[in-house]
Amino acid sequence: MPRLFSFAAFTLLFFVVTSLSAEEKSKHVLLLGIDGCRFDAQTKAKTPNLDKLRENGSYSPTALILGDRYKKNDTISGPGWGSINTGVWADKHNVQGNSFKEPKFDKYPHFFHYVKKSLPTAKTVSIINWSPIAQYIVSAADVSIDTQKGSSYTEADDEAAAAAVKQLSEQDAPTAMMLYFGEVDVAGHGHGFHPAVPQYIAAIEHVDALVGNVMEAIEKRTDEDWLIVVTSDHGGFGKGHSSGHTNPDILHSFLIVSGEAAKKGQFEQQVYIVDAVPTLLTFLGVDIDQAWELDGHAVGLK
Template identity: 75%
Template sequence: MRIARLLSLLLLAIAAPLSAAEKGKHVLLLGVDGCRFDALQKAKTPNLDRLIADGIYSPTALILGDRYQKNDTISGPGWGTINTGVWADKHNVQGNQFKKPHFDKFPHFFHYVKLADPKAKTVSIINWSPIAKYIVSSADVSTDTASSGKSYDKADADAAAEAIRLLEAESPTAMMLYQGEVDEAGHAHGFHPSVPQYIAAIENVDSLLGPVLDAIEKRTDEEWLIVVTSDHGGSGRGHSNGHTNPDILHSFLIVSGAGAQRGKFNDQVYIVDAVPTLLTYLGIKIDDAWQLDGHAVGLKKSLTTDQTTSEK
């Protein structure tokens, strides 16, 4: 009887799915340009809502730090910061001109993923072309779905479809997916929860993200951490020179997945925290020489042994 029981337990162990500890870790940085969290809350966003429910969030992640606040509150500095984990005094993108960027010294976070594991697959899918042209590096696949005359809603749909395809084709360790329609709607109609077109754009982006999240969930032998943020908010039909305007200064940060805490952040978080959170989740020890300005946030304590501290 004892032998039979042992055999049964052995067969169950073999047939059982991989435990969380055995699953390979993967990360997605999801950027929704120009998205205000109060508008997101008003919109019908079942897919972003499930990420919030499966993680921890802040509705007031700051797009500027205490140390440096001279860059403009627009996309170039925002995405430069989000993708590198350093403020604009380091990556040196002060506006959308990218005159003298320092991405050689402060590179896209893919650089650190490949440094830790040269065999890791990295995939970037965007449709605001300066990200691909200036910021992305160390990408095995870098796709820009923008083209002349193509609307952002179409470019976003193409980006989401490409993300699903590349999940299967490349099995990326780290992926960045950008969606631009919300910002475009804000500039055309207004950045505010009361603006129907702005809300509609948020809802459309959310509908595109659903199949992407479904494709990730089907990868049952992998454990994904998804970090969602935006480069700025908006006020009226713009967001430039928003240094004293909370509607522009406040982005949001969602950290979602089995490795994330649950609830709402009690402490102030920043868009600069996205990169160290992703790297820490992947088990990559953050070197002080990288001079990252953020630190890992929202991860379960077992994953944050080596998280870096920072000067904001």
């Protein structure tokens, strides 16, 4: 009897300790942006790493880059990344094109602002290679890296991925990280935004390999719970995407919410690029204040 009791007690203790260890995992988020990436081209390309993220979470092939309330901004990078990083549409952050004439990021800031407000000791890291994001949108970043230095976007993406891996190899990992890749959009402008364009597919496959490097670095951090959200600022048609207000090839981005905390399968409801920020904040345990006037909603979480 004593032996049976001891074994039962040991078993109970093991499960309690295991459960507590799982609950004590620190939470971290990665917002991964792939500029100008069409979902139909992504699924045609060989993208084992993006496929794995999609299989390990919720996804939509038709996330909209414009909302129901406001559709006047151009369908280009400025408004797109403004909306993705703030969780509000362009009538609020006021980036209507790529000129950033009178942005209102003081009132509708980058999501790092809310992370730091709720979690003052959080480490926030932005790694991009389209300079206007760093110049105008990013705020409250403990580390801000811009790899656009006149080199090709392929090299800039390589450098961005390497910088992300370096950050993830440090003992103090980012609580929130935004990582941007730009070469897919450049390939689209140069050769065409379409699954039948070899150069466009090659750019997607190269970025997927870089995503693999980053995911490998995250997977080594076994004592942490990561949520990865992947999206794009727009699609493309021909060699452009401006004035695409009625063209689904441009209006449709994609959204992937991946990690242990994510539901599995394709979204049943319509989702939007502004849903990225509230999803990330909700996972981190940040209470979303109505005064922030976020247009998006948390999606894809269990």
